[in-house]
Amino acid sequence: MDRRSVIMGMAAAFAAAPVRADEPGLTFGAGQPFSVDDLLARARRMATQPHAPGPEIPQPWRDLSYDQYRMIWFDGRNALWRDGQAPVQVDLFPPGLFYRRPVDIAVVEDGIARPVRFDMGVFDRTDRFPDLPIDDTLGYSGLRLRAEIEKPGIFQEFAVFQGASYFRGIGTGQIYGLSARGLAIDTAEPTGEEFPEFTAFWIERPAKGADTTVIHALLDSPRATGIYSFRIRPGAVLRMDVTARLFARAELRHVGLGPLTSMFLFDETMRERFSDFRPAVHDSDGLLIHNGAGEAIWRPLSNPRELQISAFLDDGPQGFGLMQRARAFGDFADLEALYHRRPGLWITPDGDWGRGSVTLVEIPADREVYDNIVAYWRPARPLAASDELSFGYSMSWGADPAPARDLARVTNTRMGRHMQGDDFVVTVDFEPHPALAGDLSAIGHMVRSSAGSTTKGVLQRNPDTGGPRLAFRFTPGGAGLAELRVQLRDGDRPLSEAWLYRWTS
Numbered sequence: 208m209d210r211r212s213v214i215m216g217m218a219a220a221f222a223a224a225p226v227r228a229d230e231p232g233l234t235f236g237a238g239q240p241f242s243v244d245d246l247l248a249r250a251r252r253m254a255t256q257p258h259a260p261g262p263e264i265p266q267p268w269r270d271l272s273y274d275q276y277r278m279i280w281f282d283g284r285n286a287l288w289r290d291g292q293a294p295v296q297v298d299l300f301p302p303g304l305f306y307r308r309p310v311d312i313a314v315v316e317d318g319i320a321r322p323v324r325f326d327m328g329v330f331d332r333t334d335r336f337p338d339l340p341i342d343d344t345l346g347y348s349g350l351r352l353r354a355e356i357e358k359p360g361i362f363q364e365f366a367v368f369q370g371a372s373y374f375r376g377i378g379t380g381q382i383y384g385l386s387a388r389g390l391a392i393d394t395a396e397p398t399g400e401e402f403p404e405f406t407a408f409w410i411e412r413p414a415k416g417a418d419t420t421v422i423h424a425l426l427d428s429p430r431a432t433g434i435y436s437f438r439i440r441p442g443a444v445l446r447m448d449v450t451a452r453l454f455a456r457a458e459l460r461h462v463g464l465g466p467l468t469s470m471f472l473f474d475e476t477m478r479e480r481f482s483d484f485r486p487a488v489h490d491s492d493g494l495l496i497h498n499g500a501g502e503a504i505w506r507p508l509s510n511p512r513e514l515q516i517s518a519f520l521d522d523g524p525q526g527f528g529l530m531q532r533a534r535a536f537g538d539f540a541d542l543e544a545l546y547h548r549r550p551g552l553w554i555t556p557d558g559d560w561g562r563g564s565v566t567l568v569e570i571p572a573d574r575e576v577y578d579n580i581v582a583y584w585r586p587a588r589p590l591a592a593s594d595e596l597s598f599g600y601s602m603s604w605g606a607d608p609a610p611a612r613d614l615a616r617v618t619n620t621r622m623g624r625h626m627q628g629d630d631f632v633v634t635v636d637f638e639p640h641p642a643l644a645g646d647l648s649a650i651g652h653m654v655r656s657s658a659g660s661t662t663k664g665v666l667q668r669n670p671d672t673g674g675p676r677l678a679f680r681f682t683p684g685g686a687g688l689a690e691l692r693v694q695l696r697d698g699d700r701p702l703s704e705a706w707l708y709r710w711t712s
Contacts, residue, residue: 230284231328233299241313241320241409243436246423247452250432254454254593258429261308261406262344267337268303276304278336283362285329286353287314293412295354295420296362299323299347300369301330309346311407320409323347350408352420354441365441371402372426373468376445377550378605384469384490384549385529387602389426389435390453391463391583395516395568403428405435430457431590444605445550450557452597459590463566463583465554465600467529471508472575474533476622480510485540488575490549491529493617494582495609495704496565499523505617505704508580511569511711518564518585527565528553528609529582532618544575553608554584557599562587615640615695615703618672631681635693635706639674642702643695647675651696654679658686666695687712 263269279301283289287297302309313320325346349369353362356379368374372389392401403426411421419440426433431453438448453462469491473481481488489508496504498521508529509515530551533539539546563586572579590596603609615637622633637643643650647666654664654677664679677693689710695703 230282231326232285232289233287233329234324234326235314235321236324238319238321241315241318243423243434246409246425246434250425250434250452251454251595253427254432254456258427258456260404260427263307264302264309264344264346265340265342267339268345269305269307271303271337271339273304275335275337276301279303279330279332281329281351282331286362287323287410288412292415294415294417295352295413297410298351298353298364299329300349300351302345302348306348306370308404308406309344309348310405312347312350313407313409315409315411350410352439352441356441365445366439366447368405368408368422368424372405372424376439376447376552376602376604378445378608379441379443380548381550381604381606382545382548384531384546385552385580386468386578387552388466388468389424389451390428390431390433391466391581392428392430392459393461394463394466394566394581394583395514395570396461401428401430403431403433426453430459431455431462444603444608447602447604448557448599449602450597450599452595453590455590455592455594455596457592459594461585462590463581463585464560464598465527465556465602466581466583467552467554468578469508469529469580469582470572470575470578471510471569471580472572473510474507474620476507476620477510478623486537487533487539487546488541488544489531489533489546491531491551491580492533493530494527494565494567495530495553496521496527497525497610497612498565499525501525502701503612503614503704504707506567506707507617507620509569509709509711510572510579512571513711514571515569515709515711517567517569517709519567520564522562523559524556524563524565524584526553526555526609527582527584528603529580530607530609532607532616534606550604551606551608553603553610555601555603555610556584557601560584560586560598612704614701615643615674617704617706618674620706620708625680629682631683631710632678633681633691633708634676634678636669636672636676637674637695637703639672640702642697643675650675650702651698652677653692653694653696655692656681656689657691658689659684661691664693681710683710683712 405424407425433453472488474487568581570579619636693706
């Protein structure tokens with residue numbers, strides 16, 4: 208069972224949890240002076256020492272099944288700042304399942320950090336939850352933020368930090384989908400990936416009436432340490448402003464900044480591989496890039512038969528993200544998963560990130576429980592041992608969080624074999640746009656392929672969307688891989704995003 212299902216299951220359990228009147232509330236240890244400079248000094252010092260992971264929780268807790276783990280949940284009456292001291296409330300997650308090491312959690316108030324003590328009494332559980340050993344290795348596995356987003360007195364969750372360096376957010380009215388991570392190391396490398404962990408959190412109490420919550424996190428892994436600070440503001444689009452400082456224990460040749468993780472099983476380009484009542488199954492349907500040259504690139508996602516890695520070289524990226532542009536219930540026809548309500552996530556670099564590449568990793572998957580899509584910025588320059596790297600970026604979680612461009616967006620891609628021969632018919636739909644409202648015969652379009660051949664294509668009005676559809680035929684001609692490119696243009700001036708697609712046999 209995947210982490211996505213656990214988070215969704217815990218949210219459902221919380222929503223249905225009974226409320227008792229005799230909850231003990233969270234308790235705290237002795238306070239210590241707090242400053243971000245002290246955290247940075249701690250991470251820098253750790254980077255000069257060998258990696259020393261904390262103890263794991265007892266084996267019976269690690270052996271919990273997914274269904275058993277859902278039988279224990281945090282009771283909201285124990286939430287941090289439940290008494291109205293702050294505009295947010297914080298819930299904590301229990302240990303167990305694949306959350307093998309607890310994380311330290313502290314509350315910062317008036318410059319003093321007080322650790323939150325672990326207490327089994329803050330959780331509710333059913334009689335089906337097994338009796339498990341209790342010892343000093345137990346601790347919380349993560350945290351959840353809630354605020355009065357839509358109705359006074361109703362605190363709705365909007366962000367979760369749980370598992371390795373993973374975290375999630377949602378805009379108002381959405382449900383959890385894709386995830387973000389603090390750092391990616393050696394993703395898809397033959398030697399295996401290293402997964403850094405957030406081992407400690409410090410939550411600053413926001414003032415009454417404030418709209419932003421600040422959380423600091425200590426990152427640790429065999430080859431790196433770091434301090435991350437998150438400024439989180441809920442709303443129709445959830446905003447997270449991130450500042451980070453990394454310290455390399457050893458050389459890091461392949462690091463990913465702003466890494467995103469999502470799920471893509473199938474859509475209209477590959478229906479022949481999946482017998483399913485739904486027309487599509489995915490948390491995200493495309494990678495959007497605004498590169499340093501000012502170009503807007505849309506790359507539909509794929510579920511390849513073999514591992515696929517794409518690198519979009521750039522200098523000074525303006526932003527990138529994994530989007531979910533399919534927004535109608537009928538796009539998925541799923542009454543339970545509600546994929547049309549999953550957020551997109553846009554990354555805007557703070558300052559100039561220099562040379563590197565937006566990297567997309569697509570991993571073969573046969574079930575929707577697997578996160579098989581990863582996207583991140585890979586700097587061109589590796590980090591040497593003892594190097595430090597400071598960077599920042601903003602994250603926007605929402606239905607359409609990317610900055611608007613005066614270009615027609617790609618809304619859908621379809622592909623299938625022609626009824627005769629080995630050709631493929633490809634259709635690319637664009638949204639309505641003022642520049643495309645007139646006679647489409649006057650609109651130029653470009654269709655290119657790195658291998659095989661394509662027809663020039665036919666541009667027609669889609670009566671369902673009101674936007675143009677470009678249809679063309681692609682002939683592989685024995686090629687096993689081809690990079691396809693489509694764009695609507697007025698001479699040299701682009702009228703649409705550049706559609707890029709990697710076709711494989």
